[in-house]
Amino acid sequence: MLLYILKRLFVAFLVAVTVSIVTFSLVRSAGDPAVAIAGPDAAQEDVERIRVQYGLDRPIIIQYGEWAGKAIRGDFGYSRFLNTEVSKVVLDRLPVTLTLGALSISFALLLAIPLGVLAACYPNTILDRIALTISVVGQALPSFWFALILMVFFGVHWSLFPVSGSSTMLHFVLPSIALGYYASPAIMRLTRAGMLEVLASDYIRTARAKGLLQGSILFKHALRNAVIPVVSVAAVQLGFMFGGSIVIETIFSLNGLGQLAWQSIHRADLDTMQAVILINAAMYIIATLAADILNAALDPRIRVN
Amino acid sequence: MSTLLTIEDLSVDLPVPAGVLRAVRGISIEVSRGEMLAIVGESGCGKSLTSLAIMGLLPKGATRLAAKLDFAGIDLAVIPDRKMADIRGERIGMIFQEPMTALNPCFTVGSQLEEVLVRHRGASRKQARDRAIELLEIVGITPAAQRLSQFPHQLSGGLRQRVMIAMALMCEPELLICDEPTTALDVTVQSEILSLINRLRRDLNMAVILITHDLGVVARAADRLAVMYAGQIVESGTVRDVFATPLHPYTQGLLACIPVPGRTAPGERLGSIPGVVPSIIGEARGCSFRNRCSLAFPACGEADIPSMPASHGGDFRCLLDERDLAHRVAAVGGSH
Numbered sequence: 001m002l003l004y005i006l007k008r009l010f011v012a013f014l015v016a017v018t019v020s021i022v023t024f025s026l027v028r029s030a031g032d033p034a035v036a037i038a039g040p041d042a043a044q045e046d047v048e049r050i051r052v053q054y055g056l057d058r059p060i061i062i063q064y065g066e067w068a069g070k071a072i073r074g075d076f077g078y079s080r081f082l083n084t085e086v087s088k089v090v091l092d093r094l095p096v097t098l099t100l101g102a103l104s105i106s107f108a109l110l111l112a113i114p115l116g117v118l119a120a121c122y123p124n125t126i127l128d129r130i131a132l133t134i135s136v137v138g139q140a141l142p143s144f145w146f147a148l149i150l151m152v153f154f155g156v157h158w159s160l161f162p163v164s165g166s167s168t169m170l171h172f173v174l175p176s177i178a179l180g181y182y183a184s185p186a187i188m189r190l191t192r193a194g195m196l197e198v199l200a201s202d203y204i205r206t207a208r209a210k211g212l213l214q215g216s217i218l219f220k221h222a223l224r225n226a227v228i229p230v231v232s233v234a235a236v237q238l239g240f241m242f243g244g245s246i247v248i249e250t251i252f253s254l255n256g257l258g259q260l261a262w263q264s265i266h267r268a269d270l271d272t273m274q275a276v277i278l279i280n281a282a283m284y285i286i287a288t289l290a291a292d293i294l295n296a297a298l299d300p301r302i303r304v305n
Numbered sequence: 306m307s308t309l310l311t312i313e314d315l316s317v318d319l320p321v322p323a324g325v326l327r328a329v330r331g332i333s334i335e336v337s338r339g340e341m342l343a344i345v346g347e348s349g350c351g352k353s354l355t356s357l358a359i360m361g362l363l364p365k366g367a368t369r370l371a372a373k374l375d376f377a378g379i380d381l382a383v384i385p386d387r388k389m390a391d392i393r394g395e396r397i398g399m400i401f402q403e404p405m406t407a408l409n410p411c412f413t414v415g416s417q418l419e420e421v422l423v424r425h426r427g428a429s430r431k432q433a434r435d436r437a438i439e440l441l442e443i444v445g446i447t448p449a450a451q452r453l454s455q456f457p458h459q460l461s462g463g464l465r466q467r468v469m470i471a472m473a474l475m476c477e478p479e480l481l482i483c484d485e486p487t488t489a490l491d492v493t494v495q496s497e498i499l500s501l502i503n504r505l506r507r508d509l510n511m512a513v514i515l516i517t518h519d520l521g522v523v524a525r526a527a528d529r530l531a532v533m534y535a536g537q538i539v540e541s542g543t544v545r546d547v548f549a550t551p552l553h554p555y556t557q558g559l560l561a562c563i564p565v566p567g568r569t570a571p572g573e574r575l576g577s578i579p580g581v582v583p584s585i586i587g588e589a590r591g592c593s594f595r596n597r598c599s600l601a602f603p604a605c606g607e608a609d610i611p612s613m614p615a616s617h618g619g620d621f622r623c624l625l626d627e628r629d630l631a632h633r634v635a636a637v638g639g640s641h
């Protein structure tokens with residue numbers, strides 16, 4: 001098990017390095033950093049002077065080496081637009097996004113797994129239809145629209161939850177529902193399909209032949225097997241969520257990574273952009289790594305050989 | 306010996322795309338305590354559905370109909386599923402054909418064994434564990450304590466089937482149903498598993514219903530035999546009687562397919578029955594074996610064939626006279 005985790009960590013590290021190289025070269029080739037720093041109206045000499053001053057005339061490999069050396073020590077450069085170190089800004093925004101992501105995936109799982117189990121227990125019945133409808137609606141509704149509906153009813157009309165900002169946990173309720181609902185259909189359908197397959201399996205027949213009660217059959221023997229594929233998909237979704245949702249963060253005025261990404265792209269704030277993309281990738285890698293470890297914990301065929 | 310299980314006129318219907326499959330059609334069996342009843346018959350004749358019908362584990366959509374389904378004085382036909390679950394695993398155990406897939410891959414052997422005792426006896430973890438070790442030793446798995454923490458994928462097919470047997474025996478059931486327990490295993494492992502089941506039956510005075518294709522196994526282990534064909538029992542009786550004087554042409558054909566010491570000469574060609582078992586969809590009249598039967602005559606297709614008592618105490622389902630049928634075996638046997 002330990003060896004397995006170490007192996008996965010090593011692979012994760014390689015992926016992170018690759019992503020950082022790719023984003024570094026993409027960001028540099030997307031626009032001239034010297035021009036971005038000097039401003040659009042700067043004279044050609046000024047641009048050249050800045051290029052030399054910031055070391056942007058050196059080969060890109062050297063530039064990357066310098067950037068990576070600093071990044072490893074937690075120095076992601078300086079944002080001239082926000083007038084602070086990039087690492088500070090990112091650390092400032094990260095908790096909001098992490099909270100939103102964790103709550104959203106929890107909401108998605110809490111909604112989708114019971115629905116999926118229910119649908120699988122009563123396939124092709126009215127219950128199954130209702131579960132399917134809920135999930136199709138989740139997939140079909142644009143997330144900004146669903147967010148606005150939540151806002152109008154639960155925020156404005158009934159005044160149950162605050163609709164803007166991130167000062168209390170209550171502020172996260174509506175955005176988490178909006179973001180989580182969007183993630184739930186895939187989980188729900190995967191749970192349903194997994195449960196249907198597992199419930200028809202020989203070992204569930206064995207469990208019944210042992211006289212086990214329905215609850216133990218469904219939630220211990222069947223669900224344990226059926227959630228294994230769900231874990232991977234939920235991890236991918238969580239990885240996306242941890243990268244920050246531009247739409248949801250903007251609608252609910254949450255100052256998270258999504259907004260930061262949007263702003264930095266908008267202002268060609270290269271150091272910030274680079275850091276946000278890297279954080280994005282890192283979150284994604286961490287989430288899938290966590291999923292692999294969780295899957296190994298759930299499935300002894302991965303863990304023990 | 307007192308009667309443990311009485312089944313009268315059990316039928317199982319299954320909805321299939323082509324109509325209603327009459328998979329089991331009016332079978333009656335009786336099993337006494339400590340007795341081993343073998344059910345034999347070709348693939349698809351309804352053996353598994355019969356055992357699942359007893360367990361109350363028929364697939365969704367199947368309908369079960371029985372004039373009597375009595376287990377130790379309990380009417381299984383009307384018992385609610387929650388009560389049936391109390392009987393399953395506690396008083397009736399079952400092992401299945403496929404040991405490779407019959408155990409849950411996510412849980413240790415120990416936890417799958419222990420939960421039976423926890424469920425039915427409210428045993429503590431410790432008691433359940435001790436019992437699990439005891440049973441693994443009984444079924445010949447050593448070192449038992451170490452095996453408890455292993456997962457099914459770490460065990461061979463033979464070991465898994467032993468685990469299944471141990472699991473079915475956790476509560477010392479009065480009846481054990483074995484649905485082709487050895488079909489998926491190596492020949493050597495097969496005979497080990499069968500002698501194990503047979504030994505345990507004697508030790509625990511447990512009734513066993515053994516479903517099998519293997520008449521050699523029947524000859525060695527079973528007390529009585531029921532031969533199934535297309536959802537019906539076409540012949541039943543003690544193993545000794547049926548083997549000595551098979552009456553139904555199908556039983557005669559089956560027995561001609563296996564080598565019998567003393568009757569079959571070395572190097573002799575064994576028989577085979579041409580054709581396949583029909584699936585009975587919707588109503589069907591007459592003997593379902595008549596298309597493959599060399600003795601069939603027009604009356605065979607006209608009405609349902611009643612089950613006739615044989616002089617040795619068994620039953621057979623054929624229009625022909627018992628003496629003529631018995632004579633035929635003697636003649637066939639004598640021609641070699």
Ligand SMILES: Nc1ncnc2c1ncn2[C@@H]1O[C@H](COP(=O)(O)OP(=O)(O)OP(=O)(O)O)[C@@H](O)[C@H]1O
Nearest residue numbers: 319321328347348349350351352353354355364584
């Ligand atoms: N779930 C099901 N749905 C539809 N048909 C089924 C189902 N289970 C069994 N059958 C059909 O019912 C008939 C009897 O099946 P059963 O499994 O009892 O046969 P069997 O005698 O146990 O055969 P085998 O020796 O191959 O195990 C077969 O024709 C089979 O195709």
Ligand SMILES: [Mg+2]
Nearest residue numbers: 352353354484
């Ligand atoms: Mg079968």
